[in-house]
Amino acid sequence: MAKVPRNFRLLEELEKGEKGIGDGTTSYGLADTDDMSMTRWNGTIIGPLNTVHENRIYSLHIFCGEGYPDHPPTVQFNSRINLPCVDPKTGVVQKHLLSCLARWERKYTIETILAELRREMANPHNRKLPQPQEGTFF
Numbered sequence: 001m002a003k004v005p006r007n008f009r010l011l012e013e014l015e016k017g018e019k020g021i022g023d024g025t026t027s028y029g030l031a032d033t034d035d036m037s038m039t040r041w042n043g044t045i046i047g048p049l050n051t052v053h054e055n056r057i058y059s060l061h062i063f064c065g066e067g068y069p070d071h072p073p074t075v076q077f078n079s080r081i082n083l084p085c086v087d088p089k090t091g092v093v094q095k096h097l098l099s100c101l102a103r104w105e106r107k108y109t110i111e112t113i114l115a116e117l118r119r120e121m122a123n124p125h126n127r128k129l130p131q132p133q134e135g136t137f138f
Helices: 006-019 110-122
Strands: 026-030 040-046 057-063 074-077
Touching: 006 026, 006 110, 026 110, 040 110, 057 110
Parallel strands: none
Antiparallel strands: 026 040, 040 057, 057 074
């Protein structure tokens, strides 16, 4: 099977992100529409119901380097959050602690990562973790 070039793949993701395909609990798009390399992205996750994250909106930065999609992007929360896979000082998602990043496959997307982070919020071990004050940032 032919390998889709990086920019074509990111264009597909951009189109899907802009159309809002999915259940509406996550969204993503380019941080700068003039970024021809499609490197810097913003993401949003709406906290899952029946958790301490309910009614919270989390913003993230996603950096898709030259190796993407063969290598996972770097993901960093802008909004403060307490999750085991997130560095409490920087907000960077620790690749080895989030399964889709630790076991990265070329077929995974930005949407895959945001959905997995949302599942982590709803995980029984994480759903009641004390959280920083809403509206605080890294």
